[in-house]
Amino acid sequence: MTDVRIAGVGLTKFGSHPERTGRDLFAEAALAAREDAGVSRDDYEEIFYGNFMGELAEKQGHQGPVMAEAAGLDCPATRYEQACASAGVAFRQAVATIRSGAADVVLAGGMERMNNLGTAEVTQSLAIAADELFEVRAGVTFPGAYALMARAYFDAFGGDSEDLAHIAVKNHANAMQNDYAQFHREITVEDALESPVVADPLTLYDACPITDGASAVVLVSDDYAERHGLDAPVSVTGSGQGGDKAALQDRPHLARTPAATKAADSAYADAGIGPDDVDVAEVHDCFTIAEVLALESLGLYDHGEGVGAAARGETTRDGDLPVNLSGGLKAKGHPVGATGTAQIVEMTKLLRGDHGNSDAVPDARVGVTHNAGGTVASAVVHVLEVDR
Amino acid sequence: MTETGYDEWLAAIADGEGYYLACPDGHGSLPPRRSCPHCGAAELTAEPLPETGEILTFTEVHVPAPNFADEAPYVTAIASFGPVKLTGVVRDLPADEVDLGTTVSVGVGENATTDEQLLVFRPASE
Numbered sequence A: 001m002t003d004v005r006i007a008g009v010g011l012t013k014f015g016s017h018p019e020r021t022g023r024d025l026f027a028e029a030a031l032a033a034r035e036d037a038g039v040s041r042d043d044y045e046e047i048f049y050g051n052f053m054g055e056l057a058e059k060q061g062h063q064g065p066v067m068a069e070a071a072g073l074d075c076p077a078t079r080y081e082q083a084c085a086s087a088g089v090a091f092r093q094a095v096a097t098i099r100s101g102a103a104d105v106v107l108a109g110g111m112e113r114m115n116n117l118g119t120a121e122v123t124q125s126l127a128i129a130a131d132e133l134f135e136v137r138a139g140v141t142f143p144g145a146y147a148l149m150a151r152a153y154f155d156a157f158g159g160d161s162e163d164l165a166h167i168a169v170k171n172h173a174n175a176m177q178n179d180y181a182q183f184h185r186e187i188t189v190e191d192a193l194e195s196p197v198v199a200d201p202l203t204l205y206d207a208c209p210i211t212d213g214a215s216a217v218v219l220v221s222d223d224y225a226e227r228h229g230l231d232a233p234v235s236v237t238g239s240g241q242g243g244d245k246a247a248l249q250d251r252p253h254l255a256r257t258p259a260a261t262k263a264a265d266s267a268y269a270d271a272g273i274g275p276d277d278v279d280v281a282e283v284h285d286c287f288t289i290a291e292v293l294a295l296e297s298l299g300l301y302d303h304g305e306g307v308g309a310a311a312r313g314e315t316t317r318d319g320d321l322p323v324n325l326s327g328g329l330k331a332k333g334h335p336v337g338a339t340g341t342a343q344i345v346e347m348t349k350l351l352r353g354d355h356g357n358s359d360a361v362p363d364a365r366v367g368v369t370h371n372a373g374g375t376v377a378s379a380v381v382h383v384l385e386v387d388r
Numbered sequence B: 001m002t003e004t005g006y007d008e009w010l011a012a013i014a015d016g017e018g019y020y021l022a023c024p025d026g027h028g029s030l031p032p033r034r035s036c037p038h039c040g041a042a043e044l045t046a047e048p049l050p051e052t053g054e055i056l057t058f059t060e061v062h063v064p065a066p067n068f069a070d071e072a073p074y075v076t077a078i079a080s081f082g083p084v085k086l087t088g089v090v091r092d093l094p095a096d097e098v099d100l101g102t103t104v105s106v107g108v109g110e111n112a113t114t115d116e117q118l119l120v121f122r123p124a125s126e
C-alpha cells in the first residue's frame, strides 16, 4: 500500500463574509494549498470536495465542476455531503484513492457559505442534518440535539455547565494565536455562563459560530513526493469512519458517540498506534459538550472523565494533551462542509511547525483529527504523523 | 406532503392506538420500515405502544428554527416507551416542572407555526 503525504495546505480566513461566493472562497483555499505544495498543475488527477448546504445557501447543486474551475484545475471533481463531516469523508476518499495506486496527486477540500442566510434560515438549514420525520418535526434544532445529549451526559456521568464553560474559554484562548480564526477574543468562565441560553443547558458560548470559509489539502503518494523532492514531512497513517442511527432516539445511549469510537479504532489500527500515542488532537467541538464526547470516544478519556479535562488544565495549551489548539470549531469557526479538511490543515501546520501554536507541541509526533456529522451519526478520524 | 407509513402512525397515536414495530428478537422501531434497523430482520409486526413513557432527556429551546418560530421557548424531550424511544414537544406542563424521569403520555398536537401535526408529550394522569 502506498503511503500518503500532505504536500500542501490552504485556508481562507474564517469569519462572516456574506458577500463572498462559495467559488471565490474555495478558490482562495485551493490556490493557497497548491502554492504551498508546489506541484505541477498537470499532475492533479482528482478533486474530493465537501459541502453541506450549497443548494440552500447558493441554489447551487453539482458543485464539483464549479469548484474544479475555481481551483484552476482540469480534472474530475466530486462533491461529498455528510453534514458537518462532509470534508472529512472527502479527505478519507482522497487518502483511499492514493493508497490504492489510482492516483499520485489529488486535492481534497471543502467550502461552506452560511452568513448570506439569516440566523433563522441557518438554523433551519443545519437542522436538515437531523432526522426530518422524527426530530425536526419535534422541534429538534442543531443546538437542541446537543443540549439533549448534554443533559443526558450530566445525568449519566456528572459534570456541569461550568465544566463546559472551561472548554469554551480554552478554545477562545487558543484561537488568539491563529490568524485564520473567526474570533480573536479571550472570554472568561463567567462570560460563558452568563451568555444567553440557546437550548438549555447550552448557552451561546457553548456553540460554534456561523462561519463562511474554505479549506484545501494537496495529498501525494510517498513515491511522488520522493521523485519530485517535495518537502512533505506529514503523513496520513490512519483513516477510519463510523456510522450510527440518524436519530438520537434510536440509539441505546444518549451520552455516547460510538460512531466516533468505531472510526477511531479503525484509524488507530490502520496507523498501528493506540490512544496513548496521541500527542495532540483536533476534535469536532460544534458545541462544548461535543468536545467531551469526542475525547471519550477517541479513547483519550474514560466515559465521564472528559468533561473536566479542560477545567483541570489537561487539554489546554500547556496541558499534557492539548486539544483544539486551532481554537476548535468554537473559536476558529465552523464552515460546515469545510471543517473536516480545515482540521487536517491545522494539524499539518501544528506538526510541521508553522502554526501559531506549534510552540505548544514542539515534540509532537502523532496528531489525531475527529470530524463528526449531525449528532455523530457519522464520524471520521484520521491519524497524522510527522517525520522528526 | 403525504408521508405514507408515518402519517398513518401519527393518526393512530392521535386516536389513542399508537404502535411500534417489533422484530422477532424484540427490537422496536418506528414506521416507515421494511426491516429492523437493529438486526436486519424482515418480519416486523405492529405492537401497541405502552400507555406511558419516561423522559430520558429534554431541552428548552430558546432559539427556534423558522418552523417553530411561534412556539419558542418550548421543551423538546426524548422519552422511553418500552422498546422504543420517542421525541416530542412537552405540552401542558410548565418548563420548570419537566424533569428526568417525568412520566408522560404521547399524543398528537398542532405546530402553532406551520399548522402541521406533531408528536406531543403530556403529563400522564395518575
Ligand SMILES: [Zn+2]
Binding pocket: B023, B024, B025, B026, B027, B036, B037, B038, B039, B040, B041
Ligand atoms: Zn431486530
